[in-house]
Amino acid sequence: MTHADLETAAEDAPRGTVALSARGLTKDFRGFRAVKEVDLDVAEGEVHALVGPNGAGKTTLFNLLTGFIKPTAGTITVHGTDITGKLPEQIAHEGVARSFQITSLFDNLTPREHLELALQGMAGGGMRFWRSDRTLLRYRGRADELVEQVGLTALADRPAGELAYGQKRALEMALVLALDPKVMLLDEPTAGMGREDVERTIELVRRIAAGRTVVFVDHNMHVVGSLAHHVTVLMAGEVLARGTYERVRTDPRVISAYLGEESHA
């Protein structure tokens, strides 16, 4: 990271230790530049929102940050460790956990089994094909705590495929938490939710965000306003603006580019 880089990003850079940082992050898909030289700095303990119209590159950026796609150019660091080009499972072990925009669960497993699996994923031991799966019971206590934390205790033994939408989203959140991540990336945690579920999710994210670094994408400005310390606005793959929610909201470029679209959407 050069001095000049630091200064360009320093404009609205949050104070404190940087937990997650991207420099000049770029992704081309067959000639189409989905993400263009994005710089991002998220301080430790901060809740940071990524907003922007559809196709702005938010999910692509998430996929870059978690190794699901490889950047064409640029670097990503987590607490100073370079994770550029690492595989998703390696990045998970670096303490970066993500949720998925479209609920992504194992339909045949129960919430409890999901969490046992996630806890084992971090602890290791998944290769032991000669042991009984009763060895997973060692994670039962912690799994039950997490199930309770997201309010799914009554449904802990129901296959995930049978859960209601909001409950699946809650399980997504519990899975991210199970990895005990330093940095949590939440892709549209309130997507497709009714008003009540949105409020509950805001509460949940606020609760679990304590002491962690969170980056989330959301289209719901109420969610962004309630949770985010800082906001980065993406537009056509580029950073259009960044700063506090209040500041970004009143930025004329953002109003014309993004909020304008939102109002007639």
Place this chain on the structure above:
Amino acid sequence: MSAPTQTTARGAAASSPDAAPRGFLGRSTRRWLLLAAGLVLALVLPWVIYPPVAMDIAAWALFAVALDLLLGYAGLLSFGHAAFWGGSAYVAGLTAVHWGLPFPLAVLVGAVFAMALAWPIGMLSVRRSGIYFAMVTLAFAQMLFFVVNQWRGLTGGENGLQGVPAGFFGVEAVEREAFWFYYAALPMIIGGMWLAWRVVHSPFGRVLVATRDNPARARALGYDVDRYRVMVFVISAGLAGVAGGLFAISHGFVSLQEVAWQTSGKVVLITVLGGIGTLWGAIVGAVVIVILEDQLASSGFDGIGIITGSVFIIVVLLFRRGVWGTVADAVARRTGRRPADEAVGAADGEDGR
């Protein structure tokens, strides 16, 4: 010994008292009864049917169980498993012929060879899923077929490897009679099936099902999906190798047929017919197909493929989950338990890269 749901059922019974006792005991008892029935059937089999056919059923059943481990639980359709069954058959046959190894040892050498072969093939194949995985495994199996066919000096080419002895520490009854050979081979068959069951109901098995259902999510949870796939591929090849080695030695010769693509196709047919993702289904499939083929062959009918193919189509159209899956679902519905859903959508590979 049913699908991985059984852990869930156990968990449910243990933690939510109202849902518990009747179903839990019922299910557990049913499982033990099933296992006992299976064992009794395995023991009386050579009394009720021609012993060489009983041995064929046992070998194909283990082969199908090995494939089910891969297809039903990891969601990977191998169309090249003849390489492991047949590769082991040749190695077991050769070690029996040239070194005079007793058959259990020859079979183990064959199985180790199959696993050694599966390691690089697995590493190169698991990067693809769905139809591509099937095609890559088929291509490797065809390469082995070519080598075996060309290397006449060693393998006998189209004539096969003749005169394979079934040495068994000088116990003549076993060495000469198919009836007693069956009982000498049965522990290896059952041991192989037990290993498959152990794998399915292990922490590894749980991860396997997760990588099958949602590979991207499994990776996000920190699992190196490819490593798990290579591992199950190698285990599956080892079990297929045990089955193939026993099959060849029981016949006293190794035919080129064992490494041919039709053999890969037949084991897929058996497994899907019986119902994938259940292990029991693979065994049922083997019983049905081997007996059917034997009956047709001894009746002098020469269109066996037409009949087995038709049976396959009918079963797949009528019972989407195979014979065993359909029966298990019916039982599950009657007892109000959640059906063993694992098999659904198993082989449609979608990857998170």
